[in-house]
Amino acid sequence: MPIQLYNTQSGTLEPFETLEPNQVKMYVCGPTVYDKAHIGHGMSALVFDIIRRYLQYRGYDVTHVQNFTDVDDKIINRANAENRDPIALAEEYINDWHRHVADLNILPATAYPRATTTMSQIIDLISTLIERGNAYAADGDVYFRVRTDEDYGKLSHRSIDAMRSGARIAPDERKDDPLDFALWKGAKPGEPAWDSPWGGGRPGWHIECSAMILQELGPSIDIHGGGNDLIFPHHENEIAQSECATEQTFVRYWIHNGMLQMRSASGELEKMSKSLGNLVTIDNFLAEHPADVLRLMVLASPYRAPLMYDAGVVAENERKLERLMSALRPSNGTTSDGAAVESLTGAIAEARQKFEAAMDNDFNGAGATAALFDMVKAINTARDAGVGGQPFTEAQARFREIAGVLGLELKEQARGGEEAGPFIELLIKLRADLRKAKQYALADQVRNELTALGVILEDSAQGTTWRWGKA
RNA sequence: GGCGACGUAGCCAAGUGGUAAGGCAGAGGUCUGCAAAACCUCCAUCACGGGUUCGAAUCCCGUCGUCGCCUCCA
Numbered sequence: 001m002p003i004q005l006y007n008t009q010s011g012t013l014e015p016f017e018t019l020e021p022n023q024v025k026m027y028v029c030g031p032t033v034y035d036k037a038h039i040g041h042g043m044s045a046l047v048f049d050i051i052r053r054y055l056q057y058r059g060y061d062v063t064h065v066q067n068f069t070d071v072d073d074k075i076i077n078r079a080n081a082e083n084r085d086p087i088a089l090a091e092e093y094i095n096d097w098h099r100h101v102a103d104l105n106i107l108p109a110t111a112y113p114r115a116t117t118t119m120s121q122i123i124d125l126i127s128t129l130i131e132r133g134n135a136y137a138a139d140g141d142v143y144f145r146v147r148t149d150e151d152y153g154k155l156s157h158r159s160i161d162a163m164r165s166g167a168r169i170a171p172d173e174r175k176d177d178p179l180d181f182a183l184w185k186g187a188k189p190g191e192p193a194w195d196s197p198w199g200g201g202r203p204g205w206h207i208e209c210s211a212m213i214l215q216e217l218g219p220s221i222d223i224h225g226g227g228n229d230l231i232f233p234h235h236e237n238e239i240a241q242s243e244c245a246t247e248q249t250f251v252r253y254w255i256h257n258g259m260l261q262m263r264s265a266s267g268e269l270e271k272m273s274k275s276l277g278n279l280v281t282i283d284n285f286l287a288e289h290p291a292d293v294l295r296l297m298v299l300a301s302p303y304r305a306p307l308m309y310d311a312g313v314v315a316e317n318e319r320k321l322e323r324l325m326s327a328l329r330p331s332n333g334t335t336s337d338g339a340a341v342e343s344l345t346g347a348i349a350e351a352r353q354k355f356e357a358a359m360d361n362d363f364n365g366a367g368a369t370a371a372l373f374d375m376v377k378a379i380n381t382a383r384d385a386g387v388g389g390q391p392f393t394e395a396q397a398r399f400r401e402i403a404g405v406l407g408l409e410l411k412e413q414a415r416g417g418e419e420a421g422p423f424i425e426l427l428i429k430l431r432a433d434l435r436k437a438k439q440y441a442l443a444d445q446v447r448n449e450l451t452a453l454g455v456i457l458e459d460s461a462q463g464t465t466w467r468w469g470k471a
Numbered sequence: 472g473g474c475g476a477c478g479u480a481g482c483c484a485a486g487u488g489g490u491a492a493g494g495c496a497g498a499g500g501u502c503u504g505c506a507a508a509a510c511c512u513c514c515a516u517c518a519c520g521g522g523u524u525c526g527a528a529u530c531c532c533g534u535c536g537u538c539g540c541c542u543c544c545a
Contacts, residue, residue: 011475013487031545044545074543156540158474163541205543227545228476234544258476259539300483300494304476306538308483316483316495323494326508354492358485366484370493380509384502440504447506458508465508 003058003360006304008231008254009155013362018222019252024055024062025217029209029226029234030112032069033093034078036281037100039294039309040227040260046295047257047303048225049106049407054359057405065216066109067209068094070116071202076191086192087116100282104291105409111216115208119194122203122211125245126183126196134244138174140186140199146179149240155254156232181237183207206237210245213238219246228256228304257303263310280309292324292408293317299365299406318470320369325410327376327399332462333388340385347378348398355402368406375399413468424455428464431457 003016018024028048031041052062069075070090079086094114101108115122126142129135134148146152146160153159163179172178182204187193193200203211213221219242226235235254242250262278285294296317301307335341351374358367379395403410427446434443447457456469 008475029545032543037545041545047545072543153474156474158541162473225545228539229544230540231475232540233542257545259545261538296494297483302477302484306476312495313483319496320483320494322508329508361487364485366493367486370485373493377510384510435504438504444505451507456507459503459506460508461502467508469507 001360003055004362005253005255006362007252008228008256009251011157014253016253018060019220022060024060024223025065025221026052026055026062026223026225027065027067027209027213027217027221028109028224029230030066030068031093031097032072032074033090033097034072034075035093036279036283037093037097038279038281039285042100042104042282042285042294043260043298043307044227044257045101045106046104046298046407048255049104050295050299050303050365051223051225051255051363052107053405053407054363062110063217064107064109065111065113065212067212068097068112068114069205069208070094070114071192072115072205090114090116103286104282104294105407107407113212113216115203118208118211118215119203121215122207123184123194123196125207125211125214125241126203128245129183129241132244134240135183136176137184137198138176140201141174141182142184142198142204143175143180144183144237144241146177146181146240149244151243152240153236155236155239158232181206181233183241206234207241209234209238210241210250213242213250214246219248219250221251223253223255224251225255225257228258231256258301258306261306261308263308289314289318290321290409290411290413292321292410295407296320296369299369301366303363303365321410322469324372324376324403324408325412327379328396328410329383329465331383331386331388331392333383333386333392335386336389336391340382340387341391344378344382344387344391344395348375348395351375351378352398352402355405359405365406372399372403372406372408375402420455424450424466428457428466432464 004013005016006012007014026048028045031037048064052064055062068090071086075086075090079089082089094112098108100106126135129144130137130142133145135142135144153163160179184196184198184201184207185204186199186201192202194202213224224235224238231254239250262280293314294317297307297309297313300317300320351371354374355368355371358364358371361367375395375398379392379399382392382395400410427450431443431446434440434446450457450466451469454468454470455466457464457466
C-alpha cells in the first residue's frame with residue numbers, strides 16, 4: 001500500500017508515486033525574513049519536517065529545498081523604518097531561522113536558496129516568459145499575462161472570470177489586465193536593485209520560487225508545500241510561471257498546512273498575525289516549553305486543519321509529553337522471557353503497524369501518536385510486571401525509534417544543570433533516613449520543597465528516583 | 472458574493488458503510504506512612520433536518536455554525 005496523501009489541486013487523497021523511484025523532490029516555501037518567526041511559522045516547518053521524516057522512514061531519499069525571500073517590500077519597509085541595510089536585516093532573520101530549525105529539532109533542508117542568490121536564474125526565467133509571449137515589460141516592470149495561461153486557477157479552483165468580477169483587485173494602468181502580476185519590479189530611488197534587461201529592480205514575489213525550483217530540483221517536482229494561505233495567489237502564480245515556461249507538469253502533489261489559530265481570552269478564534277498583535281514567537285515559546293510540546297500540538301491536529309492555540313492546549317501537551325517520557329524510565333525487573341515479555345514485544349510490533357497505517361493515511365499524526373501511547377502503556381505494564389533486561393530496553397529502543405520518526409526528542413529537562421544532581425541525591429538520602437525514623441513531617445517537607453524547585457521525587461519499592469518537572 | 476476546509480464526550484481528536492481509537496481533565500480502585508508516578512475500571516450514538524441502504528459518524532441533498540483564502544502572510 002503506497003502512502004495516501006491529500007493533493008490540494010485534485011482535492012482528493014491520492015496514492016503517492018514519485019517521479020523517480022525512491023526519490024522525493026520536495027520544495028517548501030520558507031518565510032519572508034523581515035521579523036521574528038512565530039510559532040505559526042514553526043508549525044508549518046514542523047508539518048513538513050514530520051512528512052519528510054516519515055518519507056525517509058519509508059525508504060525515500062528526500063531532497064528538501066526551502067527558500068528565503070530576502071528581498072521584498074516588507075523587508076525594505078522594515079529596514080527603512082529602522083534605518084538600516086535591508087540585506088543585513090534579512091541576513092539577521094535568516095540566521096534566526098536556522099537557529100529555530102535546530103531548536104525545534106527540524107532536519108535542515110538540503111538547500112536554502114535565496115532570492116538574492118538566484119537573481120540570474122530569475123532574470124532568465126522572466127526573459128523566457130517574455131519570449132514565449134506570457135509576459136510583457138511595461139515601464140521598468142514586467143508582468144505575467146494571466147490570460148495566456150488557460151489553466152490559470154486550477155490549484156485554487158477559481159476562474160479568471162470570477163476573479164475579474166471581484167471588486168478587490170485594484171486596477172493598475174501599467175497592467176494590461178488587473179489580474180496580471182509582477183515578475184519584476186523596477187526600483188525606486190534608494191531601493192536595492194539588480195541589473196536586468198528591463199532596468200534596475202527586483203523580482204516579484206512569486207517568480208523566485210519558480211526559478212529556485214527549476215535550478216535546484218528541475219522543471220518537475222514531487223511535493224510542493226506551504227501554508228494554505230499561499231494557495232492563492234502565490235502558488236497559483238508559481239504554476240502559471242513554471243508551466244508556461246517549461247510546458248511540463250510543475251508539481252505532482254500540493255500539500256498545504258492549516259493556520260495556527262489563537263484563542264483569545266474571550267474565546268474568539270483568530271489567525272496569529274502581526275497585525276492582530278497576538279504573536280507568540282518561537283523564542284518566547286521555547287523559553288517556556290520544550291520543543292516536543294509544540295511538535296505534539298502539531299501532531300495532535302490534522303495538518304490541514306487549523307491548529308487551535310491557547311494556554312490550555314499547551315498545558316495538555318506538556319502532560320502528554322510527560323506521559324511519553326514515563327516509558328523511558330528504567331526497569332529494575334529481571335524477567336526476560338515468558339508471557340509478560342511476549343505480550344510486550346507483541347504490543348510493540350502491533351503499535352508499529354498502527355503507526356505506519358496512520359502515517360500512510362495522509363500523515364495522520366493523531367493516529368500515529370496514539371500508537372506511541374499504546375507503546376507507552378505496554379512498556380509501563382511490562383515494567384510493573386517485572387520485565388527487565390534486554391527485552392525491556394529493546395522495547396524502549398523501538399519506542400524511541402518511532403518517536404524519532406515523528407521528530408520527538410523525548411529529552412530529560414535538565415533545567416537545574418547537571419551539577420545539581422549530587423545535591424539532590426544527598427537530600428533524597430537524608431529524606432530516606434527521616435522516613436526510616438518515621439519523621440514523616442520532615443521527610444515531606446524535603447519532598448515539598450524540592451517539588452517547589454522543580455524536582456519531582458517518586459518513591460517505589462526499589463527506592464526513590466527524581467526527575468525535573470514544572471517548578 | 473466566490474473558492475476551499477471543517478463541525479465526534481468538559482477539552483484535543485481517530486474513524487472513508489457493519490453497531491464509536493488514543494490523549495488531557497474527572498470518578499473509583501491497586502500500590503504508598505502520605506503524595507507522586509505507574510497499572511486496572513468507569514465516562515459519547517457522532518451540529519441539525521431529510522434521503523440512499525439490510526445497515527451510515529462514514530454516501531447524497533438541505534439548514535445552521537466555525538475557520539482560511541479571494542490584498543502581504545507559514
